[in-house]
Amino acid sequence: MNIALLGYGKMGKAIEEIALQKGHNIILRIHDQNLDELTTANLQQADVAIEFTSPQSAVHNILLCFGSGVPVVCGTTGWLKEMEMVQQKCKELGGTFLYASNFSIGVNIFFELNKKLAELMKHQVNYNVSMEEIHHTEKKDAPSGTAITLAEEIIKISQQKNKWVNHFSDVPNELSITSKRIDPAAGTHSVKYSSDVDDIEIIHTAHNRKGFAAGAVLAAEFIFNKKGVFSMKDVLNF
Structure with a gap:
């Protein structure tokens, strides 16, 4: 082509x-x-x-x-x-x-895992879901488009969250996304479900572009x- x-x-x-x-x-x-x-x-x-x-x-x-x-x-x-x-x-x-x-093929598999985990967790009211994304300092937008995709898929399924915010929040209906800009990170995204007794976390880390x-x-x-x-x-x- x-x-x-x-x-x-x-x-x-x-x-x-x-x-x-x-x-x-x-x-x-x-x-x-x-x-x-x-x-x-x-x-x-x-x-x-x-x-x-x-x-x-x-x-x-x-x-x-x-x-x-x-x-x-x-x-x-x-x-x-x-x-x-x-x-x-x-x-x-x-x-x-x-x-x-x-x-990334790996990230698109990660998207599917994220949706599956959200389905499994939607009735688990003792867990709070939050997200973190890390990129290089030249990244122009925050949160990343990948993080927004992950967050919006969770919100579609969740019975607790109906909006995402790009900062820490303890408001029950808000899904917190923490954005960090650190060189030379190619891109790391994590989704964590936390409770008093344990955490469940999925992470995708890109090694390069x-x-x-x-x-x-x-x-x-x-x-x-x-x-x-x-x-x-x-x-x-x-």
């Missing part, structure tokens, strides 16, 4: 490395210094675009891909209030879109020649 990389920071470069190893071509690399090259004509040279930029530019970039007829995989977090509009635009324009808060990059390339391969709105559940057949 010919791939356009929208965002050429650490993640973009990790994606490039994996894509080239798998025999794909990178035909466009967009970064802060060449934004003028992000045009419909240039995008249309690509079979798929992979978008990892910032919350401020993600929606514009996604809509530009739709308008250019180019399938787009997006891993940028922090813009999800506009997700419903973006998905609707994709359908209206007959586009192709796949968003994930995290492309290769898992995220490999998953993003896998997602790009999956949406090639497809139409519609997809997720990593479709890619991994969960």
